Amino acid sequence: MLLCFYLQLRNQAVSNRNLYPNFGVLLVDDEPAFLRSLSIALERRGGINHIYHSEDSRNVMALLAQEPIGLVLLDLTMPHLSGETLLKQIVEEYPDIAVIIVSGLNQLETAVNCIRLGAYDYFVKTSEEERLIGGISRAIASQEMRLENQEMRKRFLNDTLERPEIFANIITQDKGMRSVFQYLEAISASSQPVLICGESGVGKELIANAIHTLSNRNGPLVCVNVAGLDDNVFADTLFGHNKGAFTGADKARAGMVEQAAGGTLFLDEIGDLSLVSQVKLLRLLQEGEYYPLGSDKPKRIRARVVVATHHELAKKQQAGEFRKDLYYRLRIHQVEVPPLRRRKGDIPLLLEHFLAEAAAELAKNIPTISKELPILLANYEFPGNIRELRALVFDAMSQHKSRMLSMEVFRRALGQQEAPLVEENEHTFAPFSQMRILPKLNEVGDILVIEAMHRAQDNQSLAARLLGISQPALSKRLKKLEANRSVE
Incomplete structure (x- = not known):
């Protein structure tokens, strides 16, 4: 009864904050003390709080039918139904649910037989806690990836968006951008980092906002531009500090990681991060822990990390300017935002939008535009992408006096356009x-x-x-x- 009361209170508390993972983890064991200790360890060491419990093995199949379970941690030796019997039933009736055996039996033959029957992994209860939590985290990551692949296949085959309203402020009719939106919906439930790539001015911040909104997290979106931050400032900005951690630290300050708890931490210009700071970020992502400056007690990160860069990280990694392990850790989910020159169909829409925005801000009427203007813009490369188009429109509107919008600002931009640079060994006259x-x-x-x-x-x-x-x-x-x- 005491365990049930504890679990009821705990589940009420959990319902008021973000659940990780998106699917439930069911712990099955006839020992209440073990259930309680494992639950606490999963939450403290792995940030896993979407947990269900069953002391009676006869209730497991009913729980699987009622709740969104994606992973089962199963004891073998239990009264009524043995773990091996349950394992066979789960694999047969719910093949998409992963099962990890956590048993007191340290027998190689038993472990091999469980894996043969379909178990994802096998651990002995006396195993090191860190090894057990690591194995469970790997199983969760594997399940998340499988679910994301299912979602992506469904969306791309049906060419659908389930929540198009979230992308309403991204002005586009481009098919490539629609594919990006479908991908973002598919990975929205994941807790893994997202790497947003694209040239300056393409709207990477809007993509980060969409990821945050799609994830339905209760916490805020906290944005940090890491370009130009030295190693000490980077650590203090992200991790915070305790009182007295350094000269001038008169009081404790929460870092951006803590401020983003329950939400999303967006690190912009990640390609400019120094190698020393890259090590700190890698540890945060791998271990899920960080130390505020002046503290010897770790804190767990409770935010999803989204990063963005205009650099080609693969080239920086090959040149030794970006850590290979961090690069592969960040690119679990990767989004490439196409430049405006590959989205020529969006130019008229963006032009209309920015004209209305500029007219409202400058207290002017929306002008008429010549038929030549969209054609002129379609032949411009836009090295500054959408940000440059917006600047051109605002510049033209600030000088606008007559009914027809002057073309001079746009003609100057086209006249100053340089031919695209050609890489060495590339034929200049390809035709x-x-x-x-x-x-x-x-x-x-x-x-x-x-x-x-x-x-x-x-x-x-x-x-x-x-x-x-x-x-x-x-x-x-x-x-x-x-x-x-x-x-x-």
Whole structure:
């Protein structure tokens, strides 16, 4: 009765905070003391608090039918139904539920037989607590990955979004971005880190916000830009400190990890982190523990970690500038946000959105835009991505006076655009690299004119700008091209 009362109080407390993992972990043992001690160890050492209990093996199958159980920790020697009998029933009726045997029997033959029957792992009760918790954590991670794969297959095959409202503030109609949203929904229940990659200005912060909202966590989203933080400031910012930890530490201060408890910790510009700070972050992710400065008592992290970078971490890792073990720890879930130049269809939507935003902020009417403007923007590379487009729109709106929005700001941007850099060993003139015989110079000119008109959607003024010639010169070339076609 005392154990039942304790578990009831504990479950009420757990219901008021975030549960980990997303599925339940069922402990089955006829010894109440062992159930209680294992529950406390799982929560303190592994952060595992989504726990169910059963002292009577006859109730296990009914619990599995009623509750969202994903992992069972099962004793072998119990009255009524033995653990081996239960293992066979669970594997047969609930093959997606993982079973770990935690038994007092230290017999190799018994362990081998349980694995043969379908158990995920086998531990002896007298095993080291750290080894047991580690094995259970691995089983939870494996189950999370399996569930995520199921979710991804379902979403990609059905091409559905279950919670499209969460992505409403990300202005897009791009199929690649929709795939990103589907992936985020699939991994929302996971506790594993998420690595967001993408060029500066693509909206990585919005993706981090969406991940946090999708995860349904009670705690806050805490954002930290780690670029430029030295090792001591990084540790103090993330882990906090005790009073007297260093000169000037007049009182204790909670770090960002603690402030994000029950929520999400977002570390931006992770690619700029020093190697020393990378070690500290790796330990936090691997062990799930950290020490505030001046403390010898560890605290558990109770937040999901999301990181972002505009760097290519694979290249930094190969160059020795980013730890390989941290890189692979972070890329369990990886999101690549495409640049704006690969989302040309989003430009008109974003233009309309930013025009409305700028008009409201500057207390002006939303202007009319020329038909040429979306075409002009579609031929711009946008090295600064969405952030640059927003800046261009606000700049144009600040100078706007007439009914029609001036094109001058946008023309200047296009005029200053540099040709994309070509990597060494890459053919500068890729269209001709496979040709045995080079085309004649006048033929190349005709090809360029046709391509420019295609990109400008037959707008001669814009096509001439793309070619770097005057409009009359382009018109003359087009007439000559048309005359040659007529002769042929």
